[in-house]
Amino acid sequence: MQCPHCGASQHRVIDTRDTADAIRRRRQCEACGLRFTTYEHIAANLLVSKSDGRREPFDRQKLLQGIQIAATKRPISRETIEGIVNHIQEQALNSGKMEIPSTVIGQLVLDQLATIDQVAYIRFASVYLDIHDLNELRIEIDRLMGRN
Ligand SMILES: [Zn+2]
Known part of the structure; x- marks a missing residue:
């Protein structure tokens, strides 16, 4: 730390x-x-399930870093980023489930970034949603624009 x-x-x-x-x-x-x-x-016991069926322990630090990278040079404070991750952990804890799909985590991050910073949103989406080309990117941008 x-x-x-x-x-x-x-x-x-x-x-x-x-x-x-x-x-x-x-x-x-x-x-x-x-x-x-x-x-x-x-949330030490919280597990993340991957699309290929594997499970791994929730890694708060890894998620923080992922968002931090997306937020590089954007006006987003460390506290805001921690707030995003806290919110996700709280949702998982409140749901009472000990397992959360990685896709749900990604979507929760995107839901929050959409209202915080659109550039960070697109950066995070391009990594998390595994965007391969401009067409996929445009679909995601359209989705983002459609929210507002
Ligand atoms: Zn110091």
Whole structure:
């Protein structure tokens, strides 16, 4: 875990508390002094099912990174991206299911990006929906335009 300001990985926990579905830790960066909050969601048992039938543990970090890449140089804060992932985890937890299809995760991300940033939406869609050519991309852009 890295400081959102300077990227240093040395920080200390100054406060820890349990919420309904997460452990909330207040941290302070030892390099720059920034205070920030992290959430450890109790979704360790959540499984993601792939289209080929394989299952793997939900990887919060991987999903965060995927969205982060789509949001490169876009005016989307780290908190917004974490909010997207938190929302998905909450939906999964609230549904009471221990398994969520990867396609549903992708769609949930897209639903949120559609209202946040259209460029990030298209970038994420092109990776997540495995868009191969301009025609497929145009279909997705039309779908996005149709929402608004
Ligand atoms: Zn720092």
